[in-house]
Amino acid sequence: MISIIKHYFDCTDNQDQTIIIYVATLKVLGLCIPFCSYLLNNGEVTREVSRLQKVLVRPSDTTRISIPALQVTGEWNTSDKCISETLYSGAGKQITWNCFQPRSKVRVRIGSQVFEGLGYAETITLPFHPGYLPIDVLLWGRYFSPGYTIIWIEWRGAYPLKKIYVNGIEQSDAKIEHDRISFSSLGMALHFKKVHPIKNNPLSALAIRYPFLKWMFSRRFLSSQEIKYSGTGELVKGNQIIDTGSTLYETVHWKR
Numbered sequence: 001m002i003s004i005i006k007h008y009f010d011c012t013d014n015q016d017q018t019i020i021i022y023v024a025t026l027k028v029l030g031l032c033i034p035f036c037s038y039l040l041n042n043g044e045v046t047r048e049v050s051r052l053q054k055v056l057v058r059p060s061d062t063t064r065i066s067i068p069a070l071q072v073t074g075e076w077n078t079s080d081k082c083i084s085e086t087l088y089s090g091a092g093k094q095i096t097w098n099c100f101q102p103r104s105k106v107r108v109r110i111g112s113q114v115f116e117g118l119g120y121a122e123t124i125t126l127p128f129h130p131g132y133l134p135i136d137v138l139l140w141g142r143y144f145s146p147g148y149t150i151i152w153i154e155w156r157g158a159y160p161l162k163k164i165y166v167n168g169i170e171q172s173d174a175k176i177e178h179d180r181i182s183f184s185s186l187g188m189a190l191h192f193k194k195v196h197p198i199k200n201n202p203l204s205a206l207a208i209r210y211p212f213l214k215w216m217f218s219r220r221f222l223s224s225q226e227i228k229y230s231g232t233g234e235l236v237k238g239n240q241i242i243d244t245g246s247t248l249y250e251t252v253h254w255k256r
Contacts, residue, residue: 001027001028001029002026002027002028002128002129002130002216003026003027003125003126003127003128004024004025004026004027004124004125004126004130005024005025005123005124005125005126006022006023006024006123006124006126007022007023007024007057007059007121007122007123008020008021008022008120008121008122008123008124009021009022009023009063009065009074009076009106009119009120009121010119010120010121010248011074011104011106011108011115011117011118011119012117012118012119012144012230012246012248013106013115013116013117014116014117015042016043016230016246017040017041017042017043017115018039018040018041018198018230018248019038019039019040019108019110019115019119020038020039020228021036021037021038021039021065021067021072021074021108022035022036022037022038023035023036023055023057023065023067024036025054026216028216033052034052034053034054034055035050035051035052035053036050036051036053036055036067036069036070037049037050037051037070038050038067038070038072038110039198039199039228040110041198041199041230043196046198046199048199049070050070050206050209051067051069051070052210053067053069053070055067057123059098059100059101059121059123060100061077061078061100061101062075062076062077062078063075063076063100063101063121064076070110071110071111072108072109072110073108073109074106074107074108074109075106075107075108076101076104076105076106076119076121077104077105077106078100078101078102078103078104078121079103079104079105080101080102080103080149080167080168081102081168082098082099082100082101082102083097083099083102083151083165083168084096084097084098084099084100085097085163087153087155087161087163088133088134088159088161093127093128094125094127095124095125095126095127096123096124096125097122097123097124097153097163098122098123098124098125099120099121099122099151100121100122100123101119101120101121101122102120102142102149102151102165102168103118103119103120103142103144103149104118104119104120104121105118105119106118106119118144118246120142120151120248130217130221131217131218131221131256132256133254133256134155134157134158134159135155135156135157135158135159135161135254136156136157136158136253136254136256137155137156137157137251137252137253137254138153138154138155138156138250138251138252138254139152139153139154139155139156139176139249139250139251140152140153140154140249140250141247141248141249141250142247142248142249143190143233143245143246143247144245144246144247145233145235145243145244145245145246146243146245147243148166148167148235148243148245149165149166149167149168150164150165150166150167150181150190151163151164151165152164152165152174152176152181152249154176157254162174162176164176164181166183166186171183171185171186173185179191179192180192186237187237187238188235188236188237188242189235189236190233190234190235190236190247191233191234191235191236192229192231192232192233192247192249193231193232193233193234194231194232195229195230195231195232195247196229196230196231197227197228197229198228198229198230199226199227199228199250200225200226200227200228201225201226202222202223202224202225202226203217203221203222203223203224203226204219204222204223207222220255220256221255221256222255223255224252224253224254224255225252225253226250226251226252227250227251227252228248228249228250229247229248229249229250229251230246230247230248231246231247232244232245232246232247233245233246233247
């Protein structure tokens with residue numbers, strides 16, 4: 001019996017640097033294994049550090065985290081209403097997505113470095129082994145500008161699902177493509193520009209650092225590939241650019 005609770009925080013600072021922080025708990029047959037990590041990309045180089053360390057997280061409109069083992073502290077202050085969805089329900093179990101801060105004002109300290117900018121925070125609760133997720137591809141991302149907040153999550157495979165929000169309003173007719181998201185009812189599209197990968201690793205890279213994961217997850221599952229991108233976006237209506245901002249998104253090719 002395996003279950004996972006994962007808290008995710010990110011920030012794009014005023015110098016277009018990207019910070020991603022994970023705090024998770026893996027439960028295996030009643031045993032709790034804590035995990036925390038951060039990723040820092042300065043536009044050219046990505047640094048990742050992780051520990052098996054318990055961290056207390058209380059999701060709210062103002063969420064503070066402190067991870068002494070990583071020399072990380074941070075504060076997320078929301079400016080948008082939360083989004084909460086049941087992404088999957090079956091066999092008496094549910095996957096819940098609590099996007100408690102779709103858009104935040106953020107201040108993060110890592111060691112002696114301080115970062116300030118806009119960010120995002122969510123909690124995913126997965127009450128069963130992730131290898132049983134009925135999906136082949138996971139798409140997730142967010143776009144921020146002075147006038148727009150766009151959040152998206154899509155599953156492709158045996159259990160297709162799509163949730164896309166523009167300023168908190170779900171857009172059921174939106175379509176996610178490789179280099180854009182089209183919004184038919186709004187007559188506009190979000191184009192991804194000047195994006196660069198900040199992470200491109202199989203899950204097995206984590207298992208190298210924590211070998212016990214090889215006993216819990218199959219070799220095929222650990223070959224799942226995660227690619228994260230950071231860059232800018234342009235909202236286009238007709239042939240006119242109506243808005244520009246920052247974007248952070250990922251594609252995970254899930255192996256089951």
